[in-house]
Structure formats: C-alpha cells, structure tokens
Amino acid sequence: MQPLGAQDDMISQRPVFVTEPHLPPLQEFIPYLEKLWASKRLTNGGPFHEQLEKELAAYLGVQHLSLFSNGTIALVTALQALRISGEVITTPYTFVATAHSLIWNNIKPVFVDVDPGTCNLDPARIEEAITPATTAILPVHCYGLPCDVDRIQRIADTYGLKVIYDAAHAFGVKQDGASILNHGDLSVLSFHATKVFNTFEGGAIICPDAKIKQRIDYLKNFGFADEVTVVAPGINGKMNEVSAAMGLLQLQHVDQALDTRAAIHRRYQDAFADVPSLRLLQAPAGLEWNHAYCPLFVGPDHPVSRDALYALLKKHGIHARRYFYPLVSSFPMYRGLPSAAPEHLPHAQALADQVICLPIYPTLRAEDQERLIGIILQTAR
Numbered sequence: 001m002q003p004l005g006a007q008d009d010m011i012s013q014r015p016v017f018v019t020e021p022h023l024p025p026l027q028e029f030i031p032y033l034e035k036l037w038a039s040k041r042l043t044n045g046g047p048f049h050e051q052l053e054k055e056l057a058a059y060l061g062v063q064h065l066s067l068f069s070n071g072t073i074a075l076v077t078a079l080q081a082l083r084i085s086g087e088v089i090t091t092p093y094t095f096v097a098t099a100h101s102l103i104w105n106n107i108k109p110v111f112v113d114v115d116p117g118t119c120n121l122d123p124a125r126i127e128e129a130i131t132p133a134t135t136a137i138l139p140v141h142c143y144g145l146p147c148d149v150d151r152i153q154r155i156a157d158t159y160g161l162k163v164i165y166d167a168a169h170a171f172g173v174k175q176d177g178a179s180i181l182n183h184g185d186l187s188v189l190s191f192h193a194t195k196v197f198n199t200f201e202g203g204a205i206i207c208p209d210a211k212i213k214q215r216i217d218y219l220k221n222f223g224f225a226d227e228v229t230v231v232a233p234g235i236n237g238k239m240n241e242v243s244a245a246m247g248l249l250q251l252q253h254v255d256q257a258l259d260t261r262a263a264i265h266r267r268y269q270d271a272f273a274d275v276p277s278l279r280l281l282q283a284p285a286g287l288e289w290n291h292a293y294c295p296l297f298v299g300p301d302h303p304v305s306r307d308a309l310y311a312l313l314k315k316h317g318i319h320a321r322r323y324f325y326p327l328v329s330s331f332p333m334y335r336g337l338p339s340a341a342p343e344h345l346p347h348a349q350a351l352a353d354q355v356i357c358l359p360i361y362p363t364l365r366a367e368d369q370e371r372l373i374g375i376i377l378q379t380a381r
C-alpha cells in the first residue's frame, strides 16, 4: 500500500501505522448479524441501540448516554441542546472537529493556550478571554488526560457559562475511581475506528439527567418528539444497529484492550526514561488512563529534529503521526481570528512543533515496537 515512488526509500519490512482498529473475532459478531437479519430492525433506536446505551452507561459509570452516528454530529448536537451561541472558549491543540462543531452552529471560537504539562486548556488563561458574548467553554481531555475540571467549573460558575467536554479521547478514563465524563454540563465521546473503543463509526453524549437526554434524543432524530410532533430543527445523528451490535461485542473485549495498551505504554516509558530530550506524558496520581495515544515530545535539545525523526521512522515503514500539527487555529477558516495569532498560543505552538504520536494499539507486535524504539534511541546518541 505504498504510494508511488516511496518504494525506493523503504528500508524495512512490514509497515507499522500509528494505530490499527480493534476488531473482536469475526465469528463472535455473526450471531448479532443473524439477529439483525431476523428482526429487520436496522436503525431508529433498535434493540441493540437500547441495550448499548444501558451497558455503556453502566460500564463508564455515568447517568445517561445518547448514542450517535459519530462524534462530530454529537458535538454539533450537544451545542444545540444547550442553545450555545455567541463565543465559545476552546483549545487550538485538538482535532479539527472540536472547532468545526462551533462553526456549524454559527459560533465564534475563541482559542486559549494550553498547559504544556497536560496539553489541555490552561485555566489560568480562560478568564482573560471571556467577553459579554461568551456562553460556554469547550475543553478537550487531550490524549485522555483530564482537564483541570474543578478550576474550569469554578470559572464557569462565576461567569454563568456552560461547559461541554470534547471527551473523544477519554473513553473509560477515571480519576480516583470516578469517571471524568461526569464533569461539566455534557461530555462527548467518539467511537471512530481509530479510537480506543470503536463501533466502526459512532459517538455519544453523556448527560447528567433524563430531561436533557430526552431533548438530545429528539435532536438526533430530526426533532421528532412523536409521530406527528417536531420540536426542533434536528439532525439525523442516530447510531445504526450494526454499529450498536459492534459496540456490545467490543464492550466484552475492551478491558483486555486497555490492559495491553498500558503495557505498550510502559515499554515506551522505560525505553525513553534516560533521554531527557524526549518527553512522554505523565499520568497524574490516581488516574486510570486509557493510553489512547502515546505522544512523544522531541525537545529542541534533541540531536535530531521532530520532522527529521518523523521522516526517519517513515523511511523504516513506521508511520507515526504528528497529532496535533498543524494547530487548528492555523487553518484558513480560523487563522484570521484575533485569538488564533501564534504569539497568543506559544505553548500549543511548541507542542505542535515537538509532537510525534507513536504506534499504540493492542495488536502492535513486540518486535515492531522494539524496532521503532531502537530507531528513535539511535537519534539520541
């Protein structure tokens, strides 16, 4: 699957990608499909959908959850559900969908710099970005490490703002035994193929109470409250039954997948522990992390630049990715905003210039991990 011309540069064997979708054994999925064929219930809140909403809420330790066709539509709908408008404070160090969800609601994103230690929105910089038009904060639990949820909530309470967490990376993450998905007004998950828990494509909104879940359920079904009543200009955001069935099966395998990710991450940690110019993220005490990503930050004092290291890995068939580079705020639809000025976002810019996400997924082979660790360590000498 090499692009034309890349063959000459290939030194090595099997290509290794930054991630690989987690798939349970196919034979375990067949019984679900047989049920589906028999019932002919393909979507619109079918039995798998209803069961997955209950099982996921229980597994994650949250009150209510509404399934979606993907995380982006869930983000767009979460903003609609709370009638967010005007300006929303968010992070530039994320996947583009975070900010795009604001534009789709005709909301102006206001970018605030991140804390370089966690890569998350820096609470100390939020207040200065608040204006009379600010209605909400949209932080991201980047790489699954929790935001400073207490400080963010205090600011939101002081200024009367809503908080919606983009928790696309934060499936299953717990702090001191409690889910981090219970903070703020709503949290949004993604079950895209590349995420820790996938339903091919999919997503969810975590809701604190049944009333807001009701409204979200209307919104994801065109605004239908019943057969003849449409209460809002809703969207089609429903999860189909094949995806919901996949979710039910994935739930049986996800703990094992999380354990394997943790072991792979530990190996990276050990390998780079003695190289001060290479930094991995540290999970705070009491965190049950999901190891969704393994970002490696290549310091300016490292003998080889981030981009040279990226190219070197590629030459060896290892396709690491620079998440999140370039910064969202640098894309054409955002760069004209005053808050998108690079001098306003120095920490986010530095992270984007230093980051390289290493392959981490349950089926990553030990010999491939050792091979890529060896390549990286050679650049440290």
Ligand SMILES: *Cc1c(COP(=O)(O)O)cnc(C)c1O
Pocket: 070, 071, 072, 073, 094, 095, 097, 098, 140, 166, 168, 169, 190, 191, 192, 202, 203
């Ligand atoms: C993956 C992702 C999304 C989008 O989710 P989809 O399910 O792919 O639509 C949104 N925000 C972040 C931070 C993501 O990583």
